[in-house]
Amino acid sequence: NAGVTQTPKFQVLKTGQSMTLQCAQDMNHNSMYWYRQDPGMGLRLIYYSASEGTTDKGEVPNGYNVSRLNKREFSLRLESAAPSQTSVYFCASTGRVGYTFGSGTRLTVV
Amino acid sequence: LAKTTQPISMDSYEGQEVNITCSHNNIATNDYITWYQQFPSQGPRFIIQGYKTKVTNEVASLFIPADRKSSTLSLPRVSLSDTAVYYCLVGGYNTDKLIFGTGTRLQVFP
Numbered sequence: 001n002a003g004v005t006q007t008p009k010f011q012v013l014k015t016g017q018s019m020t021l022q023c024a025q026d027m028n029h030n031s032m033y034w035y036r037q038d039p040g041m042g043l044r045l046i047y048y049s050a051s052e053g054t055t056d057k058g059e060v061p062n063g064y065n066v067s068r069l070n071k072r073e074f075s076l077r078l079e080s081a082a083p084s085q086t087s088v089y090f091c092a093s094t095g096r097v098g099y100t101f102g103s104g105t106r107l108t109v110v
Numbered sequence: 111l112a113k114t115t116q117p118i119s120m121d122s123y124e125g126q127e128v129n130i131t132c133s134h135n136n137i138a139t140n141d142y143i144t145w146y147q148q149f150p151s152q153g154p155r156f157i158i159q160g161y162k163t164k165v166t167n168e169v170a171s172l173f174i175p176a177d178r179k180s181s182t183l184s185l186p187r188v189s190l191s192d193t194a195v196y197y198c199l200v201g202g203y204n205t206d207k208l209i210f211g212t213g214t215r216l217q218v219f220p
Contacts, residue, residue: 004153035210042197043154043210059209090153098144099208101153 002026006091006102013081013109021076021105023091031094032074033058034066036087037104043090049074081109114198119215128185130214132198135179143174143181146197148213154197158183185216193218 007022025032030051035043035058045058049068063085065077074093078085086109091102115133122128134143142161146154158165160172160181171184185192195213 042212045209088151092153098156098159099146099154101155104151104153 003100004091004093004102006089006105008105009103010106011108013078013107015082015109017081018077018079019081020078021089021091021107022073023075023102024073025091025093025100026072027093027095027100028071029093029095029100030071032068033092033094033099034064034074034076035090035092036060036085037090038087046076046089081107083109085109113209114200114211116196116198116211116214118212119217121217121219122188123219124189125187128188128192128216128218130183130185130196130198130216131180132183133180134198134200137178137200140202141200142202143172143178144199144201144208145170145172145183146199146210148195148197154210157196188216188218190218190220192216 004025033048034046036046037043044060046060046064047058047066049055052068052071055066055068067075089105092099142159144159145157147157148154158167158170158172160174162174165172173182195215197210197213199208201208
């Protein structure tokens with residue numbers, strides 16, 4: 001019963017580097033989401049995908065791109081990382097009742 | 111999407127009942143109210159969801175008045191392990207993108 005799996009758990013990037021955060025769910029959920037959480041703050045929606053093949057912007061999409069590769073996987077890409085993107089990133093999916101979140105990726109951009 | 115307002119923080123002692131109220135004055139007819147709990151360094155965890163009146167599960171109760179412009183999460187006999195941030199969210203049944211506020215930081219003392 002893995003639920004939502006995120007990789008990596010930790011990452012340090014230099015300014016300007018790129019990387020992709022991976023997310024996979026094994027609950028056959030249609031909708032998936034990427035949030036970021038800055039220290040002491042609530043979660044802010046970056047992008048979401050209501051179903052396979054569709055994606056939409058959330059509150060803070062600038063500097064990010066996403067791919068809904070299939071029903072299970074939803075990846076988040078930073079093309080040119082900036083220090084302002086230092087945050088904890090959470091992936092989530094929704095099923096019958098409520099969201100299920102992954103354990104997060106702690107990203108530091110130096 | 112309906113905006114929510116909840117207290118920034120609350121303190122309690124072990125064994126007490128804690129009630130956290132959330133205001134959502136512009137809730138839409140088809141919106142549900144959902145509460146999540148988040149421990150440090152973890153993703154939020156679904157607690158309870160309701161549409162009207164009262165909902166109870168093994169963890170909490172959710173009270174929603176007839177006008178649905180507010181809701182109250184009730185945690186019976188809290189313990190130290192209930193120290194966490196609690197988020198109130200309003201949106202469509204599971205499929206809408208949910209907007210998190212800053213939540214209510216509950217501190218339980220021995």
